[in-house]
Amino acid sequence: MSLAEKSTEVKLELQEDFWISTKENEVWRPAKGLSEIINTTSNEGAQSITADGQYMYFTACGRKDGLGRCDLYYSVREGDNWSQPRNLGPTINSAAWEAQPSISADGRVLYFVSNRKSGKGKMDIWRSELMENLADGRQRWSKPVNMDFNTANNEMSPFIHASNQYLVIASDGLPGMGSYDLYKLTLQEDGKWSEPENLGYPINTYGEELGLVINAKSDKAYFASNRIEGKGKDIFVFDLPKEHQPPMVSWLKGKIYDVDTKENLYAFLQLIDLSSKDTLARIHSDRVNGKYLLCLPAGKEYLFAAESEGYLYYSDHFSLLENQEKNQPQELNIGLQKLVTGSEIVLRNVFFDTDSWEILPKSESELSILFKLMNQNQDLIVEISGHTDNTGSEEHNLSLSENRAKAVCDYLIAKGIEKERLLYKGFGSSKAIADNNTEEGKALNRRTEFRVVKY
Structure with missing residues (x-):
């Protein structure tokens, strides 16, 4: 799990960058640094990219233009290159900890995690809507809204599916099997999210399950878990059961x-x-x-x-x-x-x-x-x-x-x-x-x- 995705109690000791690998003849080529414009001597992590590949939102910690320990930034793809990252500004970022962005497919809605004092618990998931792309390249976002499902404990690693009708979160404050479990929510006809539903065993275990993402076909999912003792957090993949699949x-x-x-x-x-x-x-x-x-x-x-x-x-x-x-x-x-x-x-x-x-x-x-x-x-x-x-x-x-x-x-x-x-x-x-x-x-x-x- 990325250091930029962990709680504020974790000491940032390792330097993290973004890497990219391309697939040729069904084989992944050796990874290389994504961009010298984006990667720094500080930490970058937890990226989320719009469906068209044009906007990337990510967590960066310890930057000079940061408003808190870790802030959210974005970069725009122009041809084969990425633009200079911009801090999302004081509407999104605060003196607290902002991380783990998940951007909707069209780039209009942003979900993220923060421990700002106005929240319900230790770590909460927040939602903001894009109001305007300004002429100078900056973005104007609405005041973040604290999600109804947040508890007094921790809600982490949101993932919004491309359909905009299916949201996955991790929580240690909802009824579950381990310290962090994965839950799904579906968008109802009245525009409100359903109650979180535990994805159940064998997806969730006595360990920590975090950071689930689902592929475009809605039939495979990837997540991180420490279920195998001695290996730390590993990435797992599984076929998503029909009853848990998002809309096509x-x-x-x-x-x-x-x-x-x-x-x-x-x-x-x-x-x-x-x-x-x-x-x-x-x-x-x-x-x-x-x-x-x-x-x-x-x-x-x-x-x-x-x-x-x-x-x-x-x-x-x-x-x-x-x-x-x-x-x-x-x-x-x-x-x-x-x-x-x-x-x-x-x-x-x-x-x-x-x-x-x-x-x-x-x-x-x-x-x-x-x-x-x-x-x-x-x-x-x-x-x-x-x-x-x-x-x-x-x-x-x-x-x-x-x-x-x-x-x-x-x-x-x-x-x-x-x-x-x-x-x-x-x-x-x-x-x-x-x-x-x-x-x-x-x-x-x-x-x-x-x-x-x-x-």
């Missing part, structure tokens, strides 16, 4: 680039639950190579959007309602169009009932992004166009497509966009983009488009 997740990865120049772009990406309209993830693509990675928990319908200054946004629709076992990464490289006269996009998340022009509630997330684009570019004049498949008469399809386009314009006008900036037109089935002889093709042909008339 899928992954969406790719890169963002200029569709004309092919240059990589720095873009803002978000993932929205179409049913609840909750924003589940907000991330940025890599500043150097434009790459991104997002976690998609199973059992939901998603809007995925990418935005970059001076460009039309991109949106897409993913449904993991039916295939909840799908966990293979999906690749999506996105070319963004510059915001110029003539550029156009498909509004993939504007939905209507069959043979109706009434906008369905789950369209609101996409329309809100479209409104923001119009509102931020006051001289923008656009045309909304409606399109159908070839079912029914052409006269009927022209009327239906025009009414659907008008409905989108009416929505934007109701939000405050001047009607002089909005044109609408229905094309029926005359501009098919796919084969109307297949259901998949018909679905693609039923669409709403957005075209820049003047900018």
